[in-house]
Amino acid sequence: MLKRPVRTAAVASAGVLAVLLLGACESGSSGDEPQARAATGPKVIAPGKPGEAARTMSPEEASRALPDDKPNAADRSYAQMMIVHHRQALTMTALVPQRTGSEQVKKLAARITAAQQPEIAAMEGWLKTNGGPAKQSGHDHGTMPGMATDAQLAQLKAAKGKAFDDLFLKLMITHHDGALTMAAQVLSEGNNVLVEEMANDVIAQQTAEINRMRSM
Secondary structure, three states, rough: OOOOOOHHHHHHHHHOOOOOOOOOOOOOOOOOOHHHHHHHHHEEEEOOOOOOOOEOOHHHHHHHHHOOOOHHHHHHHHHHHHHHHHHHHHHHHHHHHHHHHOOOHHHHHHHHHHHHHHHHOOOOOOHHHHOOOOOOOOOOHHOOOOOOOOHHHHHHHOOHHHHHHHHHHHHHHHHHHHHHHHHHHHHHHHHOHHHHHHHHHHHHHHHHHHHHHHHO
């Protein structure tokens, strides 16, 4: 669902077998074996595409064959915005224990919190490693898909019992839908493999949670 086709080169590189073809390495090999090894050098076997034979390459050739996954503006923007998006979800889940009477809602909120806290840390770490500020300047985060307004958050804080549960589920489903939209966009426009993996994790996790919330 919404997943960008996996890069063929990336799959090949991930499945590369670092098999060192070091010449004749049987116990009965001749005394010329060290020279043979030096002449041939280590080789890497790269599995071919479906229906194609594997290729033998030097380490240098294998390195050049790897896809360029240098982060672009879409990758950085996604990480910056999703941090803010996740933090609002945590603001909402923090209201649950004192306002709900539903064990189902409590468990749901706990799962959301447990999933999104480490995702925030992962995205902050990615931005630090890839030269992007944790915050995106000049962006109105209220325009991000699925974000609850200040008025809606105030209404949620004032509610209790079933009224709280109904509003919480409504706002969180909308919030998750927005995250799916953002993840789909970066899969289309981004370039970095790690961001792609994070976006796919968001899609898988939050699609399951949307289905769970709609059944509650």
